[in-house]
Amino acid sequence: MSADTPVLKGGEFLSRASEPDTILVPEDFNDEIRMIAQTTVEFIQNEVVPVMDRLEKLEPGLSESLLRKAGELGLHALEIPEEYGGANLPKLASMVVAEKLAGAGGFNTTISAHHTIGTLPTVYFGNDEQKKKYLPRLATAEIIGAYALTEPQAGSDALGGRTQAVLSEDGQHWILNGTKMWITNAGFADLFTVFAKVDGDRKKFSAFLVERSFEGLSTGHEEKKMGIKASSTRQVIFDNVRVPRENLLGEVGQGAKIAFNILNTGRFKLGAGCVGASKQIIGIAAKYAKERVQFGVPIASFGLIQEKLAEMTLRTYAVESAVYRTAGLIDAAIGNNKDPQHQLKCIEEYAVECSIIKVMGSEVLDYTADEGLQIHGGYGYSQDYEIERIYRDSRINRIYEGTNEINRLIIPDMLLKRSLRGHLPLLAEAEKLAKNLGDISPAEGSGMELARQLIDNAKKLTLLLLGGAAQALGENLRQEQEVAARIADMVMVSYAADSAWLRTVRLQNKGVASPVHEAMVQVYVEEAMAKINRWAHEAVARFQSSEQAKSFHSIIDRLTVHVPFNTVELRRQIAEAVLKAEAYPFDF
Numbered sequence: 001m002s003a004d005t006p007v008l009k010g011g012e013f014l015s016r017a018s019e020p021d022t023i024l025v026p027e028d029f030n031d032e033i034r035m036i037a038q039t040t041v042e043f044i045q046n047e048v049v050p051v052m053d054r055l056e057k058l059e060p061g062l063s064e065s066l067l068r069k070a071g072e073l074g075l076h077a078l079e080i081p082e083e084y085g086g087a088n089l090p091k092l093a094s095m096v097v098a099e100k101l102a103g104a105g106g107f108n109t110t111i112s113a114h115h116t117i118g119t120l121p122t123v124y125f126g127n128d129e130q131k132k133k134y135l136p137r138l139a140t141a142e143i144i145g146a147y148a149l150t151e152p153q154a155g156s157d158a159l160g161g162r163t164q165a166v167l168s169e170d171g172q173h174w175i176l177n178g179t180k181m182w183i184t185n186a187g188f189a190d191l192f193t194v195f196a197k198v199d200g201d202r203k204k205f206s207a208f209l210v211e212r213s214f215e216g217l218s219t220g221h222e223e224k225k226m227g228i229k230a231s232s233t234r235q236v237i238f239d240n241v242r243v244p245r246e247n248l249l250g251e252v253g254q255g256a257k258i259a260f261n262i263l264n265t266g267r268f269k270l271g272a273g274c275v276g277a278s279k280q281i282i283g284i285a286a287k288y289a290k291e292r293v294q295f296g297v298p299i300a301s302f303g304l305i306q307e308k309l310a311e312m313t314l315r316t317y318a319v320e321s322a323v324y325r326t327a328g329l330i331d332a333a334i335g336n337n338k339d340p341q342h343q344l345k346c347i348e349e350y351a352v353e354c355s356i357i358k359v360m361g362s363e364v365l366d367y368t369a370d371e372g373l374q375i376h377g378g379y380g381y382s383q384d385y386e387i388e389r390i391y392r393d394s395r396i397n398r399i400y401e402g403t404n405e406i407n408r409l410i411i412p413d414m415l416l417k418r419s420l421r422g423h424l425p426l427l428a429e430a431e432k433l434a435k436n437l438g439d440i441s442p443a444e445g446s447g448m449e450l451a452r453q454l455i456d457n458a459k460k461l462t463l464l465l466l467g468g469a470a471q472a473l474g475e476n477l478r479q480e481q482e483v484a485a486r487i488a489d490m491v492m493v494s495y496a497a498d499s500a501w502l503r504t505v506r507l508q509n510k511g512v513a514s515p516v517h518e519a520m521v522q523v524y525v526e527e528a529m530a531k532i533n534r535w536a537h538e539a540v541a542r543f544q545s546s547e548q549a550k551s552f553h554s555i556i557d558r559l560t561v562h563v564p565f566n567t568v569e570l571r572r573q574i575a576e577a578v579l580k581a582e583a584y585p586f587d588f
């Protein structure tokens with residue numbers, strides 16, 4: 001992407017079209033990015049997979065030594081500034097690494113927690129002294145990081161935590177008391193970013209860099225988890241822990257800003273990781289389907305197995321397109337400015353997209369894991385087969401980095417806030433559309449042209465719903481969570497469909513697309529429109545009076561209707577490509 005490419009603002013995809021040659025697609029990754037991806041894959045294959053069973057048993061010292069090996073390869077240094085021992089590469093590099101780390105099972109959580117939520121608070125909010133003291137050692141994993149926000153009584157409502165910090169009488173130490181829950185890497189981390197309320201005051205919610213060696217810090221037992229057993233998860237208990245005054249991160253009262261910005265940066269990588277795991281599952285399932293014989297033929301020859309493989313693949317393709325489009329947007333906004341504060345602002349700009357890829361990535365992964373297991377039949381239920389572990393490991397992604405419910409609520413909320421502040425023209429666009437409903441025509445034609453029109457209609461409908469809900473409900477939209485979530489769903493599938501269409505047309509323009517690329521877009525869009533139709537009717541029936549709703553319902557049908565086409569045949573084509581490759585066929 002050239003520097004003068006018009007870059008969309010966060011959320012602007014709803015009201016403004018992109019040209020296919022302005023978006024980042026995996027097929028265009030340069031050699032450096034491919035090399036980083038390859039290094040990560042080799043690390044996983046050579047170092048992690050052979051010891052997976054031992055990692056799952058939490059063998060003492062093993063995770064730490066693997067983290068140090070990853071440090072030697074530079075995998076923790078990607079987002080750390082050069083002057084503190086890092087490489088400060090484009091965000092795309094860290095997304096590609098996140099994607100490839102998915103093959104590390106539960107150890108993926110360990111490594112990601114270390115170099116993302118365990119390290120980035122210091123990168124983005126530390127002062128020079130703190131950065132000098134901790135970042136070079138975090139980059140090599142000489143010390144291991146963790147992030148301690150959640151408490152037994154405060155999860156999604158993170159600011160409701162009870163952990164307190166009080167300045168000592170001599171003013172030299174913060175004295176921390178409280179308990180944190182579900183802390184990844186707690187079994188061996190050396191440095192915790194801990195959130196606490198100064199004097200118990202919610203307005204003074206703050207972050208502190210707390211070393212394990214500080215007296216009074218202890219950890220609970222390892223949680224007995226359903227999955228990601230290869231990661232350490234414990235409570236962290238603070239009993240009059242004396243934290244040097246200079247270990248306050250940022251300023252008193254900045255805790256919420258630090259906490260939420262760091263979770264936001266974690267989200268786009270989590271989305272990428274879910275795409276990586278989905279790709280892995282598609283490969284495993286395709287191979288198994290070819291080997292397993294029933295009724296005298298491989299189960300891969302059955303329509304229902306092919307349908308599953310096709311669905312797993314086309315949904316992964318759509319989210320993958322959204323993930324890397326987002327990476328391109330963030331990196332284009334960052335440009336050559338390496339200042340961490342500027343970088344953070346650019347990531348925050350795309351917070352809506354980050355939430356979208358977190359939710360969609362984790363839900364597509366749960367779908368592929370579930371269908372991948374189903375393809376294995378009873379064997380999928382056995383611990384002798386890798387898919388059993390992957391199924392259990394996948395489930396956590398809908399829960400951490402902000403649950404999918406919380407992220408769904410964030411999406412319309414943020415879009416409306418940005419519109420009301422004049423940062424995005426969404427409400428004005430919605431009003432324009434509402435005034436000119438007669439101009440909106442149903443989609444026509446076939447193939448990619450039909451798909452384009454349907455996606456444009458999906459975006460229009462989403463804007464109409466957003467505007468209509470804002471007008472009818474105002475501030476109450478927050479309480480009408482079901483309506484807000486349906487709008488979020490519409491925003492999400494519109495973004496994924498738009499991204500997949502743009503990627504495919506870009507590949508077609510370059511002469512490197514296959515008919516299977518087009519098939520995936522067509523089927524994805526066809527399914528999206530059916531869902532959008534239902535979500536929109538449901539939402540409108542909730543917030544409009546029945547008289548007003550009548551015309552809205554007819555618009556919804558007009559915008560989503562199209563002549564049906566042969567999706568069965570298209571899915572079979574997709575499945576054929578997957579079975580031939582015995583893998584996700586569109587990996588970079």
Ligand SMILES: Cc1cc2nc3c(=O)[nH]c(=O)nc-3n(C[C@H](O)[C@H](O)[C@H](O)COP(=O)(O)OP(=O)(O)OC[C@H]3O[C@@H](n4cnc5c(N)ncnc54)[C@H](O)[C@@H]3O)c2cc1C
Nearest residue numbers: 147148149150154155156182183184399400401403405406
């Ligand atoms: C394995 C694992 C590792 C973790 N690692 C870390 C870590 O390293 N550091 C850390 O700080 N935390 C960590 N967490 C905590 C994680 O971030 C929280 O579990 C998560 O934020 C949800 O909080 P909760 O579990 O208390 O659920 P709750 O907040 O109690 O939510 C329960 C349900 O209610 C829903 N809900 C809550 N509020 C609302 C609302 N306003 N509207 C609608 N629905 C709502 C939720 O979506 C969810 O479905 C980890 C958790 C696990 C399980």
